Amino acid sequence: MWARELAVSAPGKVILHGEHAVVLLGKVALAVALDLRTFLRLRPGAEGRLSVALPGVGVRRSWDTPGLRALRGRITGKGRAVEPLPRGTDFDESKPPSVEQLDALREFAGIAAGASAPESLATLAFLYMCLAISAKYGDVPSLDILVWSELPTGAGLGSSAAYAVCLAAALLMVCGAISCPLREGESTARWTEEELALINSWAFRGEQVIHGNPSGVDNAVGTWGRVPTLRILLTNTKVPRSTKVLVAGVKEKILKFPAIMNPVLDSIDAISQECQSVLEAMPANPSPEHYPVLEEFFDINQHHLNVLGVGHPSLDRLCQVTASHCLHSKLTGAGGGGCGITLLPPDTSPQAVEAAKQDLCACGFECWETKIGAPGVTLHSCSSLSAQVLHALARS
Amino acid sequence: MWARELAVSAPGKVILHGEHAVVLLGKVALAVALDLRTFLRLRPGAEGRLSVALPGVGVRRSWDTPGLRALRGRITGKGRAVEPLPRGTDFDESKPPSVEQLDALREFAGIAAGASAPESLATLAFLYMCLAISAKYGDVPSLDILVWSELPTGAGLGSSAAYAVCLAAALLMVCGAISCPLREGESTARWTEEELALINSWAFRGEQVIHGNPSGVDNAVGTWGRVPTLRILLTNTKVPRSTKVLVAGVKEKILKFPAIMNPVLDSIDAISQECQSVLEAMPANPSPEHYPVLEEFFDINQHHLNVLGVGHPSLDRLCQVTASHCLHSKLTGAGGGGCGITLLPPDTSPQAVEAAKQDLCACGFECWETKIGAPGVTLHSCSSLSAQVLHALARS
Numbered sequence: 001m002w003a004r005e006l007a008v009s010a011p012g013k014v015i016l017h018g019e020h021a022v023v024l025l026g027k028v029a030l031a032v033a034l035d036l037r038t039f040l041r042l043r044p045g046a047e048g049r050l051s052v053a054l055p056g057v058g059v060r061r062s063w064d065t066p067g068l069r070a071l072r073g074r075i076t077g078k079g080r081a082v083e084p085l086p087r088g089t090d091f092d093e094s095k096p097p098s099v100e101q102l103d104a105l106r107e108f109a110g111i112a113a114g115a116s117a118p119e120s121l122a123t124l125a126f127l128y129m130c131l132a133i134s135a136k137y138g139d140v141p142s143l144d145i146l147v148w149s150e151l152p153t154g155a156g157l158g159s160s161a162a163y164a165v166c167l168a169a170a171l172l173m174v175c176g177a178i179s180c181p182l183r184e185g186e187s188t189a190r191w192t193e194e195e196l197a198l199i200n201s202w203a204f205r206g207e208q209v210i211h212g213n214p215s216g217v218d219n220a221v222g223t224w225g226r227v228p229t230l231r232i233l234l235t236n237t238k239v240p241r242s243t244k245v246l247v248a249g250v251k252e253k254i255l256k257f258p259a260i261m262n263p264v265l266d267s268i269d270a271i272s273q274e275c276q277s278v279l280e281a282m283p284a285n286p287s288p289e290h291y292p293v294l295e296e297f298f299d300i301n302q303h304h305l306n307v308l309g310v311g312h313p314s315l316d317r318l319c320q321v322t323a324s325h326c327l328h329s330k331l332t333g334a335g336g337g338g339c340g341i342t343l344l345p346p347d348t349s350p351q352a353v354e355a356a357k358q359d360l361c362a363c364g365f366e367c368w369e370t371k372i373g374a375p376g377v378t379l380h381s382c383s384s385l386s387a388q389v390l391h392a393l394a395r396s
Numbered sequence: 397m398w399a400r401e402l403a404v405s406a407p408g409k410v411i412l413h414g415e416h417a418v419v420l421l422g423k424v425a426l427a428v429a430l431d432l433r434t435f436l437r438l439r440p441g442a443e444g445r446l447s448v449a450l451p452g453v454g455v456r457r458s459w460d461t462p463g464l465r466a467l468r469g470r471i472t473g474k475g476r477a478v479e480p481l482p483r484g485t486d487f488d489e490s491k492p493p494s495v496e497q498l499d500a501l502r503e504f505a506g507i508a509a510g511a512s513a514p515e516s517l518a519t520l521a522f523l524y525m526c527l528a529i530s531a532k533y534g535d536v537p538s539l540d541i542l543v544w545s546e547l548p549t550g551a552g553l554g555s556s557a558a559y560a561v562c563l564a565a566a567l568l569m570v571c572g573a574i575s576c577p578l579r580e581g582e583s584t585a586r587w588t589e590e591e592l593a594l595i596n597s598w599a600f601r602g603e604q605v606i607h608g609n610p611s612g613v614d615n616a617v618g619t620w621g622r623v624p625t626l627r628i629l630l631t632n633t634k635v636p637r638s639t640k641v642l643v644a645g646v647k648e649k650i651l652k653f654p655a656i657m658n659p660v661l662d663s664i665d666a667i668s669q670e671c672q673s674v675l676e677a678m679p680a681n682p683s684p685e686h687y688p689v690l691e692e693f694f695d696i697n698q699h700h701l702n703v704l705g706v707g708h709p710s711l712d713r714l715c716q717v718t719a720s721h722c723l724h725s726k727l728t729g730a731g732g733g734g735c736g737i738t739l740l741p742p743d744t745s746p747q748a749v750e751a752a753k754q755d756l757c758a759c760g761f762e763c764w765e766t767k768i769g770a771p772g773v774t775l776h777s778c779s780s781l782s783a784q785v786l787h788a789l790a791r792s
């Protein structure tokens with residue numbers, strides 16, 4: 001039985017370059033870890049109880065472990081289930097969640113078919129990962145899990161992947177599939193490459209429960225993180241957008257003017273590749289002279305994204321405001337509103353950053369001063385967490 | 397001897413799409429006639445005098461025709477010249493002006509070698525065209541020529557080509573190389589296709605005197621004009637720019653990031669071609685539903701030109717101001733300041749146009765409400781000219 005109180009964290013992600021080109025051409029987006037993290041607190045639970053609290057989406061559920069064990073048996077067609085499913089299926093990280101598995105979990109948790117609210121999907125992913133991981137590696141654990149995040153949900157910042165990565169790491173560790181690398185007295189520890197690969201595989205299955213057909217980029221970034229470290233402002237315009245509608249619009253434009261639009265996608269893809277090479281050649285903490293080329297890529301790609309039709313007046317405003325402070329910005333993610341990122345070269349004065357933030361807030365935007373190139377999934381002793389995170393976990 | 401008082405006019409040009417792609421890739425720019433015109437008034441001169449007045453560039457010169465005849469003989473190595481040039485050369489529209497010809501003309505007119513001021517180049521082109529056309533088709537005429545233009549000079553609007561086209565048409569007509577198509581009582585007339593081709597050839601030679609290595613697009617537009625007719629605002633930001641510096645900057649960017657930049661040039665070229673097809677398929681007076689695609693091309697190309705690095709804050713401002721009136725703009729020509737064009741769909745209210753003009757003027761810009769798709773070189777009876785043009789000619 002699990003006896004330690006620990007925390008697991010995983011970073012969000014931002015797309016630096018290549019949004020849309022990914023969806024449309026199967027090309028690679030350049031996604032990087034964002035140092036806004038999701039924290040999972042893991043505590044021994046009352047014997048025979050598995051509890052989960054997700055205050056960000058208003059979920060607080062608790063199940064008895066014998067009931068979960070019976071459900072698991074019913075789904076796999078093994079164990080002591082009274083009425084196994086007609087086509088019992090094993091849980092395995094090599095297989096995507098099946099329709100039958102998810103239907104059985106929905107029925108058990110009282111989630112309507114087709115429910116797509118974050119709280120429904122988060123609960124479903126939790127149940128899927130608990131049963132699947134415990135079925136493969138051990139018994140359904142008695143645990144008390146609390147997840148809290150610095151990431152806004154639904155903003156294209158990989159919050160669901162960070163959640164799935166934290167859950168996968170915690171559950172795999174509790175079930176003994178991976179080690180507990182944190183020695184007594186240490187504040188943080190990470191897992192081995194092999195263990196990270198297993199965490200990533202299961203996190204991807206969790207992402208599939210939530211998103212259906214995710215690319216796998218977000219959970220990889222949440223698991224491994226990325227270097228080098230770049231300071232950024234992340235600004236949420238708070239303009240809601242539909243990724244589906246935006247992608248459809250881009251597709252339509254490409255069909256309408258292929259000779260005009262396809263070269264733009266080629267150029268975007270070249271930016272992703274060039275930027276990746278530039279980042280790989282950079283030291284872990286780049287100095288000011290490394291920034292102009294990154295800023296140039298931002299400017300070019302922002303124009304390209306406008307050409308694709310995924311700009312928005314709020315994003316134009318964001319770029320203008322930051323340009324007035326000599327800072328370079330681009331939208332990140334689907335566009336049409338949502339979030340923008342602004343590079344903060346190390347020689348930017350704190351006054352300039354503060355002034356830019358104030359101007360952005362005056363537009364009604366929400367602004368985080370943070371970093372990209374954060375560490376991937378990490379295990380923490382609870383005492384080593386920042387006061388802010390401890391406070392958030394205690395309040396929840 | 398020429399006995400009638402007539403006027404010749406030719407339109408300026410704007411580049412709708414393809415600026416820079418032309419220079420860099422030898423691709424075709426989509427240039428269209430601009431209904432800001434250059435007017436040449438042609439009067440019989442005092443016997444034995446050839447006079448030219450170009451009030452826009454401060455030129456007022458007069459020569460005796462025997463002196464010009466002797467100069468012509470010296471240059472061609474024929475005639476009664478006392479000291480023919482060492483390598484006498486014929487004038488012909490199939491040959492570019494030679495260094496020796498231009499040196500002899502400069503010496504005669506008192507223009508320093510390498511002088512590049514508009515008044516020097518305009519005088520040189522005038523002398524070259526007079527001598528060359530008269531050498532091939534007739535005698536040096538006794539004429540009084542006055543040229544006045546609605547076009548600003550040096551703004552990339554083809555003012556030198558419109559000047560050369562007017563001169564070529566007037567001189568070819570006076571020397572009998574082309575007809576005088578204006579019957580008594582008619583107000584305007586145009587020449588035949590064959591005559592227009594001859595006017596265009598000679599106008600190109602005049603452009604070579606002024607520009608060295610022109611593309612020939614401007615004189616072709618000045619000669620033939622283009623349909624369909626589109627109402628536009630033409631706005632001069634009055635920000636001075638160096639085409640040479642801008643072109644060098646674009647070249648440098650392409651060398652630095654070929655995989656990113658070359659696709660952008662391909663896209664620009666595709667826009668020129670698509671736009672040309674769209675214009676060719678349009679009626680002479682397009683209705684509102686023809687405009688959205690033209691507006692989309694404007695927006696895309698304006699972003700591309702920014703990616704090439706030839707944008708300017710003044711042009712961003714211009715685009716923003718017109719966008720706030722739901723109008724679409726792009727820079728035209730070299731960029732980095734200079735002129736922008738704004739499409740005015742036929743359903744734009746006069747109030748909206750007026751408001752946009754006022755806002756643009758408030759930015760310190762100069763603004764013309766005009767048309768593209770104007771008629772090419774045209775012969776006018778002087779009495780048929782507008783009061784404004786008559787007034788300008790009379791004042792000069």
